[in-house]
Amino acid sequence: MRSRLHLARWLVVTFICVWSLFPIYWALNTSLMSNSTAQAIPTHFSPFPIDLSNYAHIFSSTGEYGLWPSFSQSVVNTVIECAAATVVTIVIAVFSAYAFARMQFRFKNAIFYVVIATLTLPAYATLIPLYRIMSQVHLVNTYTGVVLVYVSGFLPLAIWILYNYFMTIPKALEEAAFVDGASALTALVRIILPLTGPGIASAAIITFLTAWGQFLFPLVLTTDISTQPLTVFLTGLQGRFVIPYTLLNATGVLSIVVPALVVMFLNRYIIRGMMAGSVK
Amino acid sequence: MQKEAMFRKHSPQDVPVQSRLNKERSAVLPYVLISPLILFIGALALYPTVRTFVESFFGVDPLNPQGFVGLQNYVSVFNNPAVIYSWVNTFLYMAFGTGLSTLVAVLVALGLRVNFRGRAVVLAILILPWALPAITEGIIWAWIYDPSFGVLNSILHSLHLISHYQLWISGNRILTVFLIELVQVWQMTPLSIILILAGLQSIPDELYEAARVDGAGLLRTTFTISLPLVRPSIAVAVVQSLVASLNVFDQVYVLNANATTGSSIMLQTYNITFQNLNFGEGYALSFIAVLITMAIALGLLKITYRRVEF
Numbered sequence: 001m002r003s004r005l006h007l008a009r010w011l012v013v014t015f016i017c018v019w020s021l022f023p024i025y026w027a028l029n030t031s032l033m034s035n036s037t038a039q040a041i042p043t044h045f046s047p048f049p050i051d052l053s054n055y056a057h058i059f060s061s062t063g064e065y066g067l068w069p070s071f072s073q074s075v076v077n078t079v080i081e082c083a084a085a086t087v088v089t090i091v092i093a094v095f096s097a098y099a100f101a102r103m104q105f106r107f108k109n110a111i112f113y114v115v116i117a118t119l120t121l122p123a124y125a126t127l128i129p130l131y132r133i134m135s136q137v138h139l140v141n142t143y144t145g146v147v148l149v150y151v152s153g154f155l156p157l158a159i160w161i162l163y164n165y166f167m168t169i170p171k172a173l174e175e176a177a178f179v180d181g182a183s184a185l186t187a188l189v190r191i192i193l194p195l196t197g198p199g200i201a202s203a204a205i206i207t208f209l210t211a212w213g214q215f216l217f218p219l220v221l222t223t224d225i226s227t228q229p230l231t232v233f234l235t236g237l238q239g240r241f242v243i244p245y246t247l248l249n250a251t252g253v254l255s256i257v258v259p260a261l262v263v264m265f266l267n268r269y270i271i272r273g274m275m276a277g278s279v280k
Numbered sequence: 281m282q283k284e285a286m287f288r289k290h291s292p293q294d295v296p297v298q299s300r301l302n303k304e305r306s307a308v309l310p311y312v313l314i315s316p317l318i319l320f321i322g323a324l325a326l327y328p329t330v331r332t333f334v335e336s337f338f339g340v341d342p343l344n345p346q347g348f349v350g351l352q353n354y355v356s357v358f359n360n361p362a363v364i365y366s367w368v369n370t371f372l373y374m375a376f377g378t379g380l381s382t383l384v385a386v387l388v389a390l391g392l393r394v395n396f397r398g399r400a401v402v403l404a405i406l407i408l409p410w411a412l413p414a415i416t417e418g419i420i421w422a423w424i425y426d427p428s429f430g431v432l433n434s435i436l437h438s439l440h441l442i443s444h445y446q447l448w449i450s451g452n453r454i455l456t457v458f459l460i461e462l463v464q465v466w467q468m469t470p471l472s473i474i475l476i477l478a479g480l481q482s483i484p485d486e487l488y489e490a491a492r493v494d495g496a497g498l499l500r501t502t503f504t505i506s507l508p509l510v511r512p513s514i515a516v517a518v519v520q521s522l523v524a525s526l527n528v529f530d531q532v533y534v535l536n537a538n539a540t541t542g543s544s545i546m547l548q549t550y551n552i553t554f555q556n557l558n559f560g561e562g563y564a565l566s567f568i569a570v571l572i573t574m575a576i577a578l579g580l581l582k583i584t585y586r587r588v589e590f
Contacts, residue, residue: 009396016388023424039428095313103310118321125325125328125329125573126324126328129328129329130324131554133324151320155320216529216546249420249423255415256412260412262411263404263408270407271403275474
């Protein structure tokens, strides 16, 4: 049994590494080649000697493509939209999740059920009305419009993760604080929040990554490069047939640097958050 | 230090804790805490959903508003061959995506159940595709699938599995749908694996030890302990991939933008609404998709909500 288990494990680990990493390696490999090397047959499986001209095109404001002004603007847009959406989502989610986990109030179960149910609300349900609402209030093509929509979409999952986390903290801690005369809010801020760090980290990181990958909503809600995130910028590039695949892959590689670093250093929080949706 | 002081000072009988909790029960504080949530969910999730439903009965073409039109949007959506074509594709996406990702997820999760040195690193590598933007993944895979220079052709050719380079996307319809869905499977399977792994790890070790004492091997324990006990987690994983593949958009948009071969219902909705500016039909199509999603998702809630206690 032991040797069979080892064989199975070895197969699974090899499969995961190849399956997860090969496409990413391939994008990196392609991005470090000239266009003619990338189109050579037989295929070059390693990029040596390395050609950095694709990255030079991205970091240059002049020349054939001059991508820097639009690329850098879309990076700024992505960072602002993701950071703002994450901060607002987490602040609102912490207080609501605490209320759901610890307090009694009328309609609590009904409200909680509806909020969690919106977790499964597909983009179809809200896409067209949100576009119309945002154009009525003149928030199309603004950071505010994008962030508002993100927050409404990401709140349910953040609340679910934090709610589950609060449930693992013993109630005795707050009861002790109440005995000392603390109010519920003091107990939350001084006793519970310091213990909720890992839960907040999980919720915040997952919210941030989800925001980073958004495409359909920004595609509809942003109309020019002043607010378009990287994903929309990338598809815009792809639509321009003069852009070679090597350059497209280089831009793609740059768009995954931040999420890849987040996974590299914060993966245990992500995994813990992903497990919040599981059935124990 | 502060915490110690609290524990020391009073015994629970000194101050009626329960009465304080009761006081909070009537207070407005919980409503204050959840009010931003109510505002966001109400105004930007529930209200738009209701509006999708209501306006699906109106002619809301911005260029040519017509008022109430009854079921006309639904009728024209059902009579549109492109829509029917996209529905069939979408069901294919759901079948391929859910089947493949669940199968892979169960096998991989079983292989990772018992802890081993380096498992944390393997898990980090595993979740990487889940964390990346679907758009970038689509661009990466589009190049892999490239008909003239793609590495898929190159590898299959050097293995003599194909005699000449193939057009993978936009040629054969089933193949197109399968290969686009494979990109989504790449992204969504890590979540299924983690969900199933969490389920597997909550099975007490004593069960496996008892089975081993009784002489049961790896296959035996897999089929009599692991799989039956992890069924609820598998169900959640199935539902998440069903919903994700029903909503497939980004991958189709990138890999099949200028052709209709792989069109999904979400892409169709986007085109009808934002390209043809036929908002009414867009609403009708959206609402049908919402109903199907909610029906599937209700299954999920039934499974997960059981765990929620108040």
